[in-house]
Amino acid sequence: MATASAIDVVMPQMGVSVSEGTITKWLKQEGEPVAADESLLEISTDKVDTEVPSPGSGVVQQILVQEGETVEVGTKLAVIAPEGAAAEAPPQEAAPAPATQEAAAEALSPSSSEGETPAPQASPPAPQAPPPEPAPAQPAPSPAPAAAGDGNVGGDRTFVSPVVARIASEHGVDVNQVSGTGRGGRVTKKDILAFVEAGGQAEQPAAAAPPAPPEPAAPEAAAATQAAPPPPPPEPAPAAATAPPPPPAPAPPAAAPAPPPAAPAAPAPAAAPSQPGESYEPVTAMRRGIAEHMRRSLDTSAHVTSAIEVDMSKVVGLRKKLKKEYQASYGVNPTYLAFVARATVETLRDYPWINGELRGDQIVTRNHVNLGFAVELADGKGLIVPVVRNTEGLNLLGMARAISDIAVKARDKKLLPDDVQGGTFTITNPGGYGTFHGTPVISQPQAAILGTYAVVKRPWVITDDRGEDVIAIRPIMNLTLTYDHRLVDGALAGRFLRDLRAKLESWGESDY
Amino acid sequence: MTYLQAISDGLRQEMRRDKRVFVIGEDVGVYGGAFKVTLGFQEEFGPWRVIDAPLSETAIVGGCTGAAMMGMRPVAEMQFADFISCAWDHLVTVAAKQRWRAGTPVPITVRLPSGGGFSGGPFHSQNPESSFAHIPGLKVICPATPEDAKGLLATAIQDPNPCLYFEHKHLYRRLKAEVPDERYETPFGKARIHREGDDVSVITWGAMVHTADEAAQQLDGEGISVEIVDLRTLIPWDKQAVLQSVSKTSKVVVLHEDTLTGGFGGEIAATIAEEAFEDLDGPLKRIAAPDTPVPFSPVLEKAYLPQVEDVVAGIKEVVEY
Numbered sequence: 001m002a003t004a005s006a007i008d009v010v011m012p013q014m015g016v017s018v019s020e021g022t023i024t025k026w027l028k029q030e031g032e033p034v035a036a037d038e039s040l041l042e043i044s045t046d047k048v049d050t051e052v053p054s055p056g057s058g059v060v061q062q063i064l065v066q067e068g069e070t071v072e073v074g075t076k077l078a079v080i081a082p083e084g085a086a087a088e089a090p091p092q093e094a095a096p097a098p099a100t101q102e103a104a105a106e107a108l109s110p111s112s113s114e115g116e117t118p119a120p121q122a123s124p125p126a127p128q129a130p131p132p133e134p135a136p137a138q139p140a141p142s143p144a145p146a147a148a149g150d151g152n153v154g155g156d157r158t159f160v161s162p163v164v165a166r167i168a169s170e171h172g173v174d175v176n177q178v179s180g181t182g183r184g185g186r187v188t189k190k191d192i193l194a195f196v197e198a199g200g201q202a203e204q205p206a207a208a209a210p211p212a213p214p215e216p217a218a219p220e221a222a223a224a225t226q227a228a229p230p231p232p233p234p235e236p237a238p239a240a241a242t243a244p245p246p247p248p249a250p251a252p253p254a255a256a257p258a259p260p261p262a263a264p265a266a267p268a269p270a271a272a273p274s275q276p277g278e279s280y281e282p283v284t285a286m287r288r289g290i291a292e293h294m295r296r297s298l299d300t301s302a303h304v305t306s307a308i309e310v311d312m313s314k315v316v317g318l319r320k321k322l323k324k325e326y327q328a329s330y331g332v333n334p335t336y337l338a339f340v341a342r343a344t345v346e347t348l349r350d351y352p353w354i355n356g357e358l359r360g361d362q363i364v365t366r367n368h369v370n371l372g373f374a375v376e377l378a379d380g381k382g383l384i385v386p387v388v389r390n391t392e393g394l395n396l397l398g399m400a401r402a403i404s405d406i407a408v409k410a411r412d413k414k415l416l417p418d419d420v421q422g423g424t425f426t427i428t429n430p431g432g433y434g435t436f437h438g439t440p441v442i443s444q445p446q447a448a449i450l451g452t453y454a455v456v457k458r459p460w461v462i463t464d465d466r467g468e469d470v471i472a473i474r475p476i477m478n479l480t481l482t483y484d485h486r487l488v489d490g491a492l493a494g495r496f497l498r499d500l501r502a503k504l505e506s507w508g509e510s511d512y
Numbered sequence: 513m514t515y516l517q518a519i520s521d522g523l524r525q526e527m528r529r530d531k532r533v534f535v536i537g538e539d540v541g542v543y544g545g546a547f548k549v550t551l552g553f554q555e556e557f558g559p560w561r562v563i564d565a566p567l568s569e570t571a572i573v574g575g576c577t578g579a580a581m582m583g584m585r586p587v588a589e590m591q592f593a594d595f596i597s598c599a600w601d602h603l604v605t606v607a608a609k610q611r612w613r614a615g616t617p618v619p620i621t622v623r624l625p626s627g628g629g630f631s632g633g634p635f636h637s638q639n640p641e642s643s644f645a646h647i648p649g650l651k652v653i654c655p656a657t658p659e660d661a662k663g664l665l666a667t668a669i670q671d672p673n674p675c676l677y678f679e680h681k682h683l684y685r686r687l688k689a690e691v692p693d694e695r696y697e698t699p700f701g702k703a704r705i706h707r708e709g710d711d712v713s714v715i716t717w718g719a720m721v722h723t724a725d726e727a728a729q730q731l732d733g734e735g736i737s738v739e740i741v742d743l744r745t746l747i748p749w750d751k752q753a754v755l756q757s758v759s760k761t762s763k764v765v766v767l768h769e770d771t772l773t774g775g776f777g778g779e780i781a782a783t784i785a786e787e788a789f790e791d792l793d794g795p796l797k798r799i800a801a802p803d804t805p806v807p808f809s810p811v812l813e814k815a816y817l818p819q820v821e822d823v824v825a826g827i828k829e830v831v832e833y
Contacts, residue, residue, distance in 0.1 A: 163762045166790040182794075183833050189762045189793040 007056040009040060009078040011071055021045040022070040022285045023077065028060045034080065041077065042413065044285045048384070048420055049377075049413045058082040070285065072176070163189050171196045286382045297444045301484035305439045305451075308497040311462075312455050312475045314507040315339045322396075330397060336477070337373075337429050338400035340452050343503040345369045345391045345399075348425060351496045354448045355425050358487045368392055372423035372443055373403060375410040384410050385443055387423040427452060436478050448483035448493070477504075513691040515658045516684040519623075520549045522662035523587060525695045526669045527557055530585060533669055534561040536572055537589030537623075546591040547625060547684060573599035573622065577607045577674075580618045585669055592636045593626035593678060607674040608649030617672035621665070627719055627769060628817055629682040634805035637813075639718070639770040644676050645746045645779070651675040651700060652746040656721040658689045660744055663698025670697065680719040687722070701748035705757070709739035712831050713757040715780055716767040717743040720818065724767055727823035736831055746776050754780060755788050762793035763830045769817060772800040794833035799826045 011021050025042040028034045039051040040060075061081040065071050160168070160175050164187055168175045178195045180187035274280075283291075297303075315336065322334045348355040352365035369392050372385040386406040388394075394402060409415050426443045431453035440449045460474035479500065483493050513521065527533045534557075535550055541564040544551030554562040565572045569590060576586035590596050596603070599622075607618045628637030645652045651673050655661040661679065668675035706721050707728055714724045721742045728738035741757050743749050758764055764784060766777035777798045784796060799818050807813050 161762075161793045162790045163793045186833070188833075 005082070006061060007058060007080040007082060008076050009052070009055055009080060011043070011065075011073050011075045011077055012052055013073050020070055020072045020285075023065050023067050024049065024284075025067055026063055026078075027051070028054075030060050030063055033057075033059050048415045048417055049286065049382075050415065051413060052077075054080060056080055056082060068282065072174075159186055161186070161189070164192050167192050167196065284382070286384075290383060293444065294441050297441045300444055301442050301447075302486050303439070303442065303482055304485045304490065304493075305480050305482040306490065306493045306497060307437060307478055307480045308501050310477045310479055310501045310504050311460060312336070312477045312504065315504055316455070316475045318507055318509065326397065326400065330401065332397065332401045332404055334396060334400045335403065336455060337427070337452060338396060338403055339504065339507065340450070340477075340479070341371060341373075341391070341403065341427055342394070342396050342399045343500055343507070344425070344427065344450055345371065345394075346503060347496060347500045349392070350499065351492065353492065354481075354483065354488055354496055356447050356487065357424070357445050358447065358484065359445065363487065366424055368424070370422050370424045372426035372446075373406060374426065374428035374440075375407050377411060384415065384420060385423065385426060386410050386415055386419045387421065389422065426450070431455070431477070438480060440480070440482050442482060442484055446484075447487050448481055451480035451482065453478040453480070513658055513688065514685050515655075515661050515679070515687040516547060516549060518658035518662040518691045519665060519679055520551070521691070522665040522695075523549065523669075524553065524556070526587075526666055527553070527561065529695065530669070532583065532585040533587060534563065534579075534584060535587050535589065536563040536565050536576060538565055538567055538572075538591050540564060540589050545589060547681070549589070549623070569595050569598035570602060573602040573607070573620070576620045576622075577602055577610070577618060580607075580620045580674075581610065581616050585619045585621075587621045587623060587669060589623045589625075591625070592632075593624035593640060594635050594638045596622065596624060596640065596676075603644075603650070603674065604647050608647050611649060611673065618674050619669070619672050620674045621668045621671075622674070622676050624676055624678045625681045625684075626678045627680040627682050628806050628813060629719070631808055631810050631813055632681075632806070633808040637806040639678070639768070641676070641678050641746055642770055642774060642776040642779075645776050649673065650747065652678070653700070653744070654678045654680075654718040654746060655744065656680075656683070656704075656706070656718055656742050658687060658691045660698050660704070660742075662691055663696050664700075664744065666695060667697040667700060671700070678718065682719050683722070698744070700745045701750050702744065703750035703753035704742045704744055705753070706740040706742040707738065709737035709761070711737045711761055712763040712765060712827055713739045713741060713754070713761045714765045714767055714823070714827065715741045715743065715754055715757075715777075717746065718769065720767045720769050723818060723820055724823055726820045727827060730820070730824055731827060736827065738827060749776075749780075751783060751787070754784065755791075758784055758788045759791040762791055763833070764792070764796040765799060765823070765826050765830055766796065767799045767818060767823060767826075769801060771803045772798060773803050775800050794830060797826050797830050799823060 021043040022045070023041060024044045027039050027041055034040055034054045034057065036055070036057045037053045040054040041052050043050060043052055058080040061079045063078045065075065065077045071077070164175060167173070167189065173192065173196060175187050175192065178187045178192050179185075180191050182188040182191070319334055319336065319339065326332045326334050348369050353363065355366060355369055357364040368390050370387050370389045371391045372387045374383055374385050376383050386409065388399075388402040388406060391399065391402070406415070406419065409419065423443060423446060425446055426449045428438075428440045428449060429452045430438055430440075431451075434454045434456075436453045436456065438451050438453070440451050442449050455475045455477045457473050458476045459471050460476060461469055462472045462474070464470045479497060481493050481497055523535070527535070535553060537545065537550075539546060540550045541554040541559060541562045543564075544553070550562060565575070572588050572590075573596075576588045579586045590599075603622070607620060610616050610618045626639050626641070628639075630637075641652050641654060644650050651668070651671060653664050653668055653675060655664045655677075665677060668677050707725060709728065714728070716724050721740060724738070724740045728740060731738055739757050739761055741754055743754075764781075766780050768775055768777050770776065775798075777800055781796050781798060784792070799822055801816055801818065804816070807816055
């Protein structure tokens, strides 16, 4: 009977550094059939949003982790009953069929999945239907402690008390990593405080790093700790993260205003109390990732921006010509971005440091350009930077096609972890909205980021055939290079922009 | 000085300094009161300021209400707190509402010998404080120490509102402590940290403070550090002190001698759930008398009133969660 056993769906490992993911949507509900490799759910990690294909064919028997919950890699998310078994006995009331029964039982109690990672923090709103276990005949003062305490119901399911949950979120600690000494192995307030004090912070490198709040760190101490965001826990971090990228002032790391030591650091319970008229939504994994990266980048690199104006007449003319041909022959649109990217890759050849990286005591340069493109997601609530590898080998057509491909993949959430890693230089293109200048934040650990802005018709002084100055109407585009002044000097950046402009302004028919 | 002497002392000082203060009750004059709180008062202050009233709580509280409205500061004695129910209407319908109705202050103090532990049975052992804590306009005072007994009585007599002063009979002669000779007022709504601790907060008042203290001493030997918060007054009660203690220990036991259902402990528990949810590291526990009248039988009464062992067990349950 046990031939067709239930198939477990687990949180996949999406890239080396990813340790957890959030279920954003179940594409199949309990009871619905699903084919092998058919998309079953959408997940969001701090690297990518993606769909998870079904590991087998059958019927979704049970969903163990609900939408919006974040679980560790390897956590069992759902159980799929293989076709045969499911057909003869639908999930719930399958009394006789032993195979399904077994599977159902297993599904009902997350604790029984011995081999698996013990479902961490499991799913509070998980399937109800508690087994008809007779409550222990005991005066049982109140049901809560009995259930959580006697350990005969929840097994390794850990109840997280309100104060423990609060401390965990304040310190970015994964409660499952704390060993509990309370009843039934519950993590108590003392356990988690000891854990935090011992420096045991969960992954989250810098973002949630501020140490235990009780001691208001002296300014020097804070600065000395590391270049990570300085003290008082929750307030400054979110503020900085949600604010638009600050101006490129050469922000000295760790120069963040030290809080007045008088500030009573004790009552940490998050920011301000809620105000009338406000509404709330949880911070997604992606937003958290962006926030952390933006802050870390500003704390790491010495951001400086230089801008240059480029007469795009030649590019505009050529694009008009190529557009029809490219679209007819290849279905690809030769965008301005493709031209700029192509010219950038060419120019970077002569400026290896701008395509380089400051890594410890070494300056890294490369024989390739892996070009990242900042892509806004369709819902306007996130941004991702997919990378086109080895762009030095792409001509204009190849570049246009590659950009179009990754943009589609990003918006359809089809990017794989490798698609967003390994960039050596990044282009961001906010010009689509008409902006003419900006100061983007460098994607770490790169050395620079190029901003491209709207192509605008402007009166432009040029020299006519007779060598006289005249005013012409020309399509002008601003380009900015935001660079890490630790590695790239202003003169170098200036020369890079000059050469890039020269390439774009002199673009000939034979330059592909 | 005993708890009883402290009450007596405080009342005498108040009568000496304020001519508006007078005492009225059953047998408070010649006999000196059922528990001898006013022994010798009639000799000192005369029969017009120490009035033996007829056997009618209604008349006593009704008379006090009228006198208070005319500017006096009456201190009424119920022989037992249980008998206050006869005066419910005057107290609740008139005295408690007069200030809101007509703006007239009603500075009455009603002394209420309360509590069990001496086989007094159902009519001489109750702790009806929560019934009155529910009535807006009344203040409810429950001193646990001789020093507080004296200071809170002075504050009650000078307060412009009707004050119910629950003095615990079990403490009368059992509890002795230093009490300042001079007059002083102990403010309402300020809890007293009877004992500092880290592992669990016991919120209580009146005689139970001492039960909790014995339990805490026992548990100290087992490495459990108990904080005892003595509320001193239930209306107004010191929310801040309670929430502060809860945020420190994250574990709570609410202890009172009154019956469980509708007891004031429920109000405290609800407030903690509302305002300190994220400080809690486990379910809160209430320890109180069961929902029955107080039994006569010493054996049954012992089973009825929260004992030190009950408190020890309850604290352990909460701490071990």
